[in-house]
Amino acid sequence: MKIAVIGTGYVGLVSGVCFSEIGNEVICVDNNPIKVEMLERGEVPIYEPGLDELIIKNKAAGRLSFTFDINSAVQNSDLVLLAVGTPAQPNGEADLRFIKQAAIDIAQAMNGSKIIATKSTVPVGTNELVSGLISSNSIHSFTVASIPEFLREGSAIYDTLNPNRIVIGSNDSETLQILRELHLPLTSNIITTDLRSAEMIKYASNAFLATKISFINEIANICERVGADVTRVAEGMGYDHRIGSSFLQAGIGYGGSCFPKDTNALIQIADNVDYNFKLLKSVVEVNKEQKYIVIRKLQAELGSLFQKKIAIWGLAFKPNTDDIRDAPAIEIIQELINQGAEIQAYDPVATQNFMNEVNNTSIIWCNSAIEAAEKSDAICLLTEWNEFSEVNLEYLGAIMNQRVIIDGRNLLDPTKMKDNLFNYHSIGRPNSILADTLTTQEIS
Ligand SMILES: NC(=O)C1=CN([C@@H]2O[C@H](COP(=O)(O)OP(=O)(O)OC[C@H]3O[C@@H](n4cnc5c(N)ncnc54)[C@H](O)[C@@H]3O)[C@@H](O)[C@H]2O)C=CC1
């Protein structure tokens, strides 16, 4: 199939590349000329494992190209996928500026019948709005569809090529059939539905996952107070198929470009129809609070944080990505600076993006975890990059000013920390003495 993808961000670029990988002819469009020039040169504007290899391969095979010119892309395609951003407005509602502009651009470029499908996460009713904008700006026939995206950053290629399910919403049965066939090489688990239900499935899915995270974080906070271990609790819960083991990893809360934005947008969608989504409001509230646990634990260990050197391990909102949108590290570092702490920060790939966002000259940007830890009074581990669990602990202890580690992601092993004389604190796990004495057999 001939496909134009509008927007070459995390979703548009990955979807476009994967559709070309399964044999389609794909033209990716972006209105940011810097991105398009980079992609044309074979450079990838985002860090996503495996993406560069697939771009090179499919460009060379002649199935994948990049352009700034939406007209030629739309005119040479049967299907146009909308993958532009839908950021949050100050009141939490999704900002549909880019969607509306792209819909008008598509309409004005159209030279014949097309399917216009939205992959961006959009409030219920948006595809009908897109349809209205296109019909008032084009004389050509078209149908619209909603194909919400469920990929996770950091494993975006794998998720796209091996989806749990594909959801396709359209009020036109022929469109549903064409889009079903397009996705069949990826999975046979395809749910076809109406436009509004497809739009809602996306928000409901993200809101449910966010709810699991806030739930386990509250359980973790209680575990700390009663001397239980949240990792064992989550494991014990997860074996129940009705609960499932994923998204029960306690820590400093969810960040990223989607959960924070989409939970707030769903609260607004509900408010707009006079429904008070109390549960989701609490999920958001718990998440806001959770990141400050790191600060409280630091204060408990060090007292005043004024002029204390704090090493930050990890800036990205999760490992294997350079995305720092709504990363917990942003607020945590800001609060530490407010309290007079001196920050030495390191992330394997997200430092440049973080520097662009948090333009604070007092932060020392480091090239390794060890460099960040040097002469520090404490380490705050904020992203669970694997390399942090591989650091030589004896050496680490020797170069720090005080052996304090606050592990916001429960990455490190409490027993090893104790053996190496660290004052180690994680989220919802007992201190290392308890962990040593209570084995699984004893508990059972
Ligand atoms: N990032 C993620 O992991 C996921 C994102 N989503 C949703 O997908 C949508 C896109 O998200 P991202 O890819 O993260 O956004 P992004 O901000 O990384 O990329 C959007 C791209 O669209 C381009 N753009 C904007 N207006 C345009 C126009 N009129 N013509 C051509 N290009 C235009 C921008 O220059 C940018 O490169 C959002 O609605 C998001 O909620 C859904 C699932 C996963």
Ligand SMILES: O=C(O)[C@H]1O[C@H](OP(=O)(O)OP(=O)(O)OC[C@H]2O[C@@H](n3ccc(=O)[nH]c3=O)[C@H](O)[C@@H]2O)[C@H](O)[C@@H](O)[C@@H]1O
């Ligand atoms: O709509 C989206 O953009 C995407 O949002 C999430 O994907 P993503 O944000 O890339 O990453 P996740 O792996 O879901 O992690 C999100 C945040 O939750 C946190 N998290 C995740 C899982 C967990 O058990 N605990 C936890 O704190 C992560 O650290 C991260 O900050 C969803 O998982 C995707 O299905 C969805 O497509």
